[in-house]
Amino acid sequence: MARISSSQYLWLGLLVLALILHFSPGPLGAFVTYPTEWVVSVTDQMNVAMRWFVDAFGPVFKAIGWLLEWPVFAAQKILAFLPWSVTCFIFMALSYLASGWRLALFALAAMLYMAGIGYWAESMNSLAIVLISVPMAIAVGFGLGVFGFYSKRARRIIMPLLDLLQTIPAFAYLLPILILFGFGTTVGLVASVLFAFPPTVRNTILGLRAVSAEIIEAGEISGANARQLFWKVRFPAAKSQILLGVNQTTMAALSMVIIASIIGGTNDIGWEVLSTMRKAQFGESLLAGFVIALMAMLLDRITHAFATRDRAISSDEKALKSWHLVLAIAGAVWLLSLVVPALAEWPENLVFDPAPAMNTGLENFILNWRLVLEAIKNSAFFFVMLPVKIGLIQAVSPFTWGFALTPVLSFAYAAALVVIAGFALVRARAAMGVTVLLIGATLYIGLTTMPWAVVLAAFVLLSYQTAGARLAIGTALGLGFLVIIGLWPQSALSIYLCGVGVFICFVLGSGIGIWAAHSQTVSTIVRPVIDTLQTMPLFVILIPFVMIFKIGEFTALLAIIAYAIVPAIRYTEHGLRNLPPDIIESATTLGATPAQLLFKVKLPLALPAIMLGLNQTIIYGISMLVITALVGTNGLGQRIYIGLGDGDFGVGMTAGIGMAIIAMIADRITQSVSLRKQQALGLKTEML
Amino acid sequence: MKKLILSAAMVAFMGTAHAADPKGADTPIKIAVNEWTGQNLSARIAGSLLGKMGYKVEYVTAGAVPQFAAIAEGSLNFNPEIWTNNVGDIYPKAVESGKIIVSGDLGLEPREGWFYPPYMEEKCPGLPAYSALYDCAQAFAAADTFPKGRLITYPADWGTRSSEQVAAIGLPFQPVAGGSEGAMIAEMKSAIAAKQPMLMMLWQPHWIHADVKLNLVKWDSESADCLAGKNQSKGSACGFAQASVKKIINADFAKTWPDAVKFVNSYSLSNDVQNALIKKVDQDKVKIEDVVAQWVADNESVWSGWVK
Numbered sequence: 001m002a003r004i005s006s007s008q009y010l011w012l013g014l015l016v017l018a019l020i021l022h023f024s025p026g027p028l029g030a031f032v033t034y035p036t037e038w039v040v041s042v043t044d045q046m047n048v049a050m051r052w053f054v055d056a057f058g059p060v061f062k063a064i065g066w067l068l069e070w071p072v073f074a075a076q077k078i079l080a081f082l083p084w085s086v087t088c089f090i091f092m093a094l095s096y097l098a099s100g101w102r103l104a105l106f107a108l109a110a111m112l113y114m115a116g117i118g119y120w121a122e123s124m125n126s127l128a129i130v131l132i133s134v135p136m137a138i139a140v141g142f143g144l145g146v147f148g149f150y151s152k153r154a155r156r157i158i159m160p161l162l163d164l165l166q167t168i169p170a171f172a173y174l175l176p177i178l179i180l181f182g183f184g185t186t187v188g189l190v191a192s193v194l195f196a197f198p199p200t201v202r203n204t205i206l207g208l209r210a211v212s213a214e215i216i217e218a219g220e221i222s223g224a225n226a227r228q229l230f231w232k233v234r235f236p237a238a239k240s241q242i243l244l245g246v247n248q249t250t251m252a253a254l255s256m257v258i259i260a261s262i263i264g265g266t267n268d269i270g271w272e273v274l275s276t277m278r279k280a281q282f283g284e285s286l287l288a289g290f291v292i293a294l295m296a297m298l299l300d301r302i303t304h305a306f307a308t309r310d311r312a313i314s315s316d317e318k319a320l321k322s323w324h325l326v327l328a329i330a331g332a333v334w335l336l337s338l339v340v341p342a343l344a345e346w347p348e349n350l351v352f353d354p355a356p357a358m359n360t361g362l363e364n365f366i367l368n369w370r371l372v373l374e375a376i377k378n379s380a381f382f383f384v385m386l387p388v389k390i391g392l393i394q395a396v397s398p399f400t401w402g403f404a405l406t407p408v409l410s411f412a413y414a415a416a417l418v419v420i421a422g423f424a425l426v427r428a429r430a431a432m433g434v435t436v437l438l439i440g441a442t443l444y445i446g447l448t449t450m451p452w453a454v455v456l457a458a459f460v461l462l463s464y465q466t467a468g469a470r471l472a473i474g475t476a477l478g479l480g481f482l483v484i485i486g487l488w489p490q491s492a493l494s495i496y497l498c499g500v501g502v503f504i505c506f507v508l509g510s511g512i513g514i515w516a517a518h519s520q521t522v523s524t525i526v527r528p529v530i531d532t533l534q535t536m537p538l539f540v541i542l543i544p545f546v547m548i549f550k551i552g553e554f555t556a557l558l559a560i561i562a563y564a565i566v567p568a569i570r571y572t573e574h575g576l577r578n579l580p581p582d583i584i585e586s587a588t589t590l591g592a593t594p595a596q597l598l599f600k601v602k603l604p605l606a607l608p609a610i611m612l613g614l615n616q617t618i619i620y621g622i623s624m625l626v627i628t629a630l631v632g633t634n635g636l637g638q639r640i641y642i643g644l645g646d647g648d649f650g651v652g653m654t655a656g657i658g659m660a661i662i663a664m665i666a667d668r669i670t671q672s673v674s675l676r677k678q679q680a681l682g683l684k685t686e687m688l
Numbered sequence: 689m690k691k692l693i694l695s696a697a698m699v700a701f702m703g704t705a706h707a708a709d710p711k712g713a714d715t716p717i718k719i720a721v722n723e724w725t726g727q728n729l730s731a732r733i734a735g736s737l738l739g740k741m742g743y744k745v746e747y748v749t750a751g752a753v754p755q756f757a758a759i760a761e762g763s764l765n766f767n768p769e770i771w772t773n774n775v776g777d778i779y780p781k782a783v784e785s786g787k788i789i790v791s792g793d794l795g796l797e798p799r800e801g802w803f804y805p806p807y808m809e810e811k812c813p814g815l816p817a818y819s820a821l822y823d824c825a826q827a828f829a830a831a832d833t834f835p836k837g838r839l840i841t842y843p844a845d846w847g848t849r850s851s852e853q854v855a856a857i858g859l860p861f862q863p864v865a866g867g868s869e870g871a872m873i874a875e876m877k878s879a880i881a882a883k884q885p886m887l888m889m890l891w892q893p894h895w896i897h898a899d900v901k902l903n904l905v906k907w908d909s910e911s912a913d914c915l916a917g918k919n920q921s922k923g924s925a926c927g928f929a930q931a932s933v934k935k936i937i938n939a940d941f942a943k944t945w946p947d948a949v950k951f952v953n954s955y956s957l958s959n960d961v962q963n964a965l966i967k968k969v970d971q972d973k974v975k976i977e978d979v980v981a982q983w984v985a986d987n988e989s990v991w992s993g994w995v996k
């Protein structure tokens with residue numbers, strides 16, 4: 001028989017409170033549903049403040065926007081001027097010099113695809129924005145990362161700022177950028193820099209902090225000054241982690257360029273995706289979306305290969321010669337294109353268009369598999385989503401489960417929970433017993449129908465237990481703010497949808513990550529798939545799901561999973577693959593079985609990376625919520641969309657801040673859990 | 689002045705027919721190009737005719753809502769097709785302050801209402817009268833709305849008229865927000881492919897009507913000042929007031945291109961013309977430039993009065 005700790009009594013108390021409030025609140029009804037007459041609306045004040053800000057500083061931002069437009073304008077002009085064959089050759093040469101023939105062939109295939117599908121001009125316009133925004137984002141990100149590494153105080157400001165930028169969904173700050181910088185290409189540029197630099201900061205700090213003390217010491221002993229210590233010791237040692245950040249920055253910049261094309265102003269590939277999406281042209285939008293994914297993979301592979309090469313080679317005279325050669329051949333190709341028009345502009349009769357066939361294929365698929373698809377959707381909906389959302393109490397009905405939830409069944413359900421909990425208690429697993437009761441009660445009442453006071457108290461209690469009083473106060477203030485400004489119902493819907501999505505992502509994603517870390521074949525297959533998923537415009541991810549599973553939450557859930565699973569896989573694999581080899585070796589020599597090695601050695605050691613992955617999964621899931629508003633989910637995402645549609649800064653921004661609050665609380669809790677686990681294991685704490 | 693970049697340098701020089709170029713012929717007129725084919729046709733036909741008058745024209749892609757900020761500040765000059773039912777907050781303010789000038793109706797007659805595929809008339813014989821929906825709600829039901837019928841409404845940010853209408857006339861239907869136009873059209877297409885029940889708030893002219901046949905639910909009466917969900921009940925329902933489609937220009941337009949204003953004021957297109965052209969672009973996959981050029985060549989008698 002285990003003793004129940006005081007904190008577990010608190011949880012049990014909360015459970016009782018939930019049941020009382022839910023079933024007979026009496027005079028405490030205000031703690032179940034927050035009364036609308038108590039709501040303090042802040043949207044009007046925010047709009048007034050924004051108007052004042054624009055009046056005061058508008059010209060400054062307009063001037064910056066005007067300046068920023070020139071590099072993009074120049075890049076677009078150059079790319080539009082060059083014949084496709086020359087651009088194609090330059091990319092092939094870059095790929096060859098960076099990595100070798102395989103990448104050069106990939107570059108050729110990607111470029112031929114862009115030209116052959118008939119989207120060359122649009123592709124080049126998007127590429128121009130990306131070519132300008134990625135270096136800007138990396139410069140900002142690296143600078144802030146280094147600053148944050150050296151100054152703890154700066155880190156305190158930078159980290160929440162990053163969370164804000166990554167969690168306030170792109171849509172929400174498109175509107176203020178539009179208001180401040182004016183209509184045009186600048187909106188996409190600014191938005192993509194803002195959205196894309198945080199991963200570089202995060203990974204720069206993580207990488208620099210992970211440099212082991214011995215290496216630094218060795219550098220100091222050999223007499224390095226501060227600058228040398230940074231550039232010759234810390235930076236090279238942290239480079240692999242920083243590059244992971246650069247990689248993510250590139251991907252994020254591209255996907256933001258696409259989202260920003262909702263504003264217009266540039267005839268780019270994102271606009272093409274959006275207008276075909278609007279017409280529900282599945283094939284066309286997928287083909288255009290694939291251009292973006294190819295572009296991302298190409299840029300990613302080239303930069304990655306260049307950065308990991310030995311420095312000595314790139315400054316070598318031989319390399320200089322090869323650059324001369326590249327320019328000479330590019331010039332020759334250009335001259336040739338003056339004679340052969342097909343090399344200057346892709347001939348129209350060679351444009352291929354598989355879109356109609358793809359559309360027919362999808363239609364046939366839906367027709368033939370309708371019953372199966374319907375069954376999948378309905379069982380996910382009836383047995384998983386509805387119980388979490390509105391509780392068994394409403395979800396179980398003859399129409400859904402085939403029987404009604406009679407009082408007898410309810411009693412049996414409660415009894416079963418108590419028996420399991422009691423059994424756990426006897427087996428000295430008090431925590432497990434309490435958890436079973438809590439999950440059981442939540443499933444019975446439902447997450448969105450749970451009294452707001454109980455949900456708030458639960459988050460505060462969880463924050464207190466994992467991270468202490470400060471986070472608990474922050475959680476209380478943050479969630480309390482959402483309650484008071486009247487956003488609680490939308491917030492609860494968002495928490496429910498995102499929670500289910502993140503849970504599935506984490507379980508599935510870590511599994512795939514572990515597999516990929518142990519099998520080169522799996523890794524080789526998985527990498528392009530997750531790169532594609534991450535860089536596919538989010539709208540395009542939606543289209544096949546909505547064609548198959550229709551408008552609604554199930555489609556939204558699938559889209560969230562498709563997008564947010566990427567960091568879970570990526571970070572797990574990265575963490576497992578970058579473990580100190582000596583520890584693995586000594587564990588193996590001590591005779592650990594593969595299973596022991598994985599669960600007792602590798603996973604605990606990779607925990608910081610895996611937790612960073614969970615952290616990112618939550619942030620990705622939340623940012624996908626605003627996109628799922630496009631398929632009719634309610635919640636905070638829908639509010640942001642409404643704000644953008646009405647040009648209402650306050651409505652969009654409060655919802656955006658609401659999402660950021662939820663994300664940050666979830667983020668801090670997961671970080672703290674990870675920290676405690678590491679301390680328990682006696683590991684070096686690697687908290688970002 | 690902002691530079692708005694275009695890939696294919698879509699600047700039209702077609703002023704050969706005129707001996708003297710009109711005032712402002714050197715400054716390109718920037719015409720907004722939105723996300724849907726119908727508007728693209730309206731914009732390009734207008735642009736092509738302005739080109740015939742001797743003006744330079746640029747087509748600039750612009751989101752339907754963000755474009756109003758751009759027109760108000762003069763980055764864009766002209767949009768011949770603004771649907772007044774979905775304009776957000778910026779548009780009415782800009783019109784009120786005189787930054788955007790409305791120059792009359794385009795001539796399109798939008799039809800909004802609840803559409804259904806014809807096979808639903810077999811499952812619900814009383815259609816197209818709305819009164820039939822009361823008895824055959826179950827024929828329109830889906831798993832998540834059963835036993836109520838399922839009505840796909842506009843995305844939540846386009847207003848809630850359908851939901852209010854359902855409540856007002858006490859229809860046993862569950863309104864489900866469509867999310868986005870793309871999602872709604874995907875839904876409609878997949879329902880028709882599988883012959884599943886479908887009732888959806890939609891509008892005309894829209895290219896989907898060139899693709900599939902859809903029927904419109906009929907109300908007891910029709911009137912221009914009919915408000916959805918207000919003062920309506922079972923037995924006396926008028927449905928939805930119909931939107932109008934306006935041509936708009938920015939404040940300086942008349943100063944910069946005085947003669948072009950006359951064209952803008954007289955320019956008009958009908959549902960039939962637009963639907964036919966939309967079909968050519970979206971269904972027959974003819975390039976939009978060719979469709980426009982063909983129409984302009986064939987209809988000189990229609991537009992010769994506008995360009996004088």
